[in-house]
Amino acid sequence: MQTNIKQFAFLCLCIFWLGLSGCSSEQVARDIQKNRQVRYETFLRSGGETGSPDMEAAVGRVSLDDCIELALKHNKQVQMAKLSLLEAKGQITEAVSTALPKASFTGTGMRNDSSSFFSQKETYELGLLVRQPLYLGGLAGAALDAARVFAYQKQQQLRMVMQAVHFQVRQKYLAALLAEELIEVSRQAKRDAEKLLADTKTKLRYGTAARFEVLRSEVRLNAIEATLIHRQNASRLALTELLNVLGISQTSQIELAGKLSHEIIETAAGECFSIAMGQRPDLLIGEANIRLAQDNVKAEQAGDRPKVYLQGSYQRSYPGFAANFSKLGGMGGSEDDGGDGGGGFGDLGGKQWDRVMSGGLVVEWPLFDGFATRGRIVKAEAILQQQEVALEKLEQQVQFEITQATLNMESSEKFVQSQIGNVANAEEALRLAQVGFHEGTSSSLDVISAELALSQARADYNQAVHDYQLAQLSLNSAMGTLGEETIHTVADFDGPREPTDDKVAADSTTETDDNTKIEDSEK
Numbered sequence: 001m002q003t004n005i006k007q008f009a010f011l012c013l014c015i016f017w018l019g020l021s022g023c024s025s026e027q028v029a030r031d032i033q034k035n036r037q038v039r040y041e042t043f044l045r046s047g048g049e050t051g052s053p054d055m056e057a058a059v060g061r062v063s064l065d066d067c068i069e070l071a072l073k074h075n076k077q078v079q080m081a082k083l084s085l086l087e088a089k090g091q092i093t094e095a096v097s098t099a100l101p102k103a104s105f106t107g108t109g110m111r112n113d114s115s116s117f118f119s120q121k122e123t124y125e126l127g128l129l130v131r132q133p134l135y136l137g138g139l140a141g142a143a144l145d146a147a148r149v150f151a152y153q154k155q156q157q158l159r160m161v162m163q164a165v166h167f168q169v170r171q172k173y174l175a176a177l178l179a180e181e182l183i184e185v186s187r188q189a190k191r192d193a194e195k196l197l198a199d200t201k202t203k204l205r206y207g208t209a210a211r212f213e214v215l216r217s218e219v220r221l222n223a224i225e226a227t228l229i230h231r232q233n234a235s236r237l238a239l240t241e242l243l244n245v246l247g248i249s250q251t252s253q254i255e256l257a258g259k260l261s262h263e264i265i266e267t268a269a270g271e272c273f274s275i276a277m278g279q280r281p282d283l284l285i286g287e288a289n290i291r292l293a294q295d296n297v298k299a300e301q302a303g304d305r306p307k308v309y310l311q312g313s314y315q316r317s318y319p320g321f322a323a324n325f326s327k328l329g330g331m332g333g334s335e336d337d338g339g340d341g342g343g344g345f346g347d348l349g350g351k352q353w354d355r356v357m358s359g360g361l362v363v364e365w366p367l368f369d370g371f372a373t374r375g376r377i378v379k380a381e382a383i384l385q386q387q388e389v390a391l392e393k394l395e396q397q398v399q400f401e402i403t404q405a406t407l408n409m410e411s412s413e414k415f416v417q418s419q420i421g422n423v424a425n426a427e428e429a430l431r432l433a434q435v436g437f438h439e440g441t442s443s444s445l446d447v448i449s450a451e452l453a454l455s456q457a458r459a460d461y462n463q464a465v466h467d468y469q470l471a472q473l474s475l476n477s478a479m480g481t482l483g484e485e486t487i488h489t490v491a492d493f494d495g496p497r498e499p500t501d502d503k504v505a506a507d508s509t510t511e512t513d514d515n516t517k518i519e520d521s522e523k
């Protein structure tokens with residue numbers, strides 16, 4: 001009967017814990033759903049359907065520098081990279097603690113219900129242990145060096161994220177500028193088409209043009225209007241992508257202050273690669289990975305070496321017997337004669353506390369661990385070799401990117417030069433076609449063909465300028481100097497050097513230009 005009761009109690013306990021587990025999971029789900037609802041309500045209060053919580057809105061004309069400053073302030077990737085620097089500080093603190101003394105306190109209280117006559121019924125122990133490492137086989141030095149390298153690696157990761165944001169902002173800004181230029185091309189084409197339509201209608205009234213030519217001019221005008229609508233939508237989409245990269249609200253009302261421009265820049269792949277070898281954050285991170293792998297090898301090698309500690313301990317213990325032992329034996333005593341005290345064994349204040357103090361050197365030397373340490377050393381050395389090969393591969397990739405960007409710049413420059421002359425020829429061809437149409441030596445089809453050619457030439461020219469600036473941007477990115485230096489200073493470069501923390505701090509603390517007005521989206 002008693003066994004059945006125990007089994008039933010155990011079954012009820014299992015059911016209780018299963019139900020509690022299910023309730024906990026359901027409670028977590030409800031809490032998460034509640035949090036999402038709160039976030040959604042905050043989202044609506046902050047910016048409606050196009051805003052976002054804690055987002056700000058920009059108003060006015062913004063230059064490229066303004067956009068970069070806004071991105072460095074509001075972009076979430078930059079914020080996450082800056083927060084990772086705190087992780088590096090924690091890593092250094094943890095590494096320093098390896099060489100610092102350790103102190104620990106222990107306290108236990110136990111009661112034994114054994115039926116033995118002489119068994120201890122109550123036992124209390126209090127202890128303090130202090131240990132100072134004197135020699136750890138090189139482990140402390142390796143850990144501290146690894147922490148410093150880790151901090152440097154996080155700084156370079158912040159540089160890499162900031163350069164990536166620079167690239168994205170410049171790329172989206174160029175795309176938005178190109179979209180605006182193409183809108184202007186369509187507007188110019190629309191004005192030319194409207195002029196042609198008006199001239200054709202005039203000639204129709206005087207009987208020098210056919211109805212067919214008027215219809216053809218109207219079709220041409222409608223086609224241009226359709227293209228204009230498409231390009232206006234593309235411009236709005238480009239602006240939304242730019243706002244997304246900047247990390248500000250989609251309700252921002254901004255106008256781009258820049259224009260697509262063409263400036264010839266002389267570059268040399270060899271000099272650019274020399275700069276990249278000393279400046280690219282990913283290459284510096286690769287060097288840091290090798291250093292970390294070397295520290296890992298040293299740390300694993302410390303497993304076979306002795307470790308020496310300076311150790312001291314202080315312990316107080318209270319070994320009590322059964323609370324009724326004094327009544328049975330009639331034994332008294334005090335602390336002076338080594339007795340149990342007159343207050344009885346049930347009274348803690350009447351018992352004697354034993355005191356033990358010790359100190360000295362402790363040496364720990366693993367003699368044989370089943371080759372586990374040797375296996376970890378081999379693994380660490382293999383990781384070191386992998387990091388060295390990975391760095392060599394990355395250097396080859398950098399050289400390829402530099403060469404590719406240089407070739408793209410050369411090709412884009414030639415294309416820009418060809419389109420400059422092409423636009424001039426197309427403008428002259430349209431002028432001659434319009435003169436001939438007025439004089440009756442050319443048809444409206446000749447004018448439409450000239451307009452199409454001019455519109456295409458202008459669009460190709462703007463696309464060529466955009467591609468050239470994008471190639472220049474890619475070269476700066478491949479060199480690892482985006483936002484820090486430009487390829488204008490190639491001739492002044494005197495060899496690889498490590499970036500300073502001041503440069504990163506300067507990039508991360510810029511303020512918004514006066515031309516840009518930042519206002520909270522809740523207003």
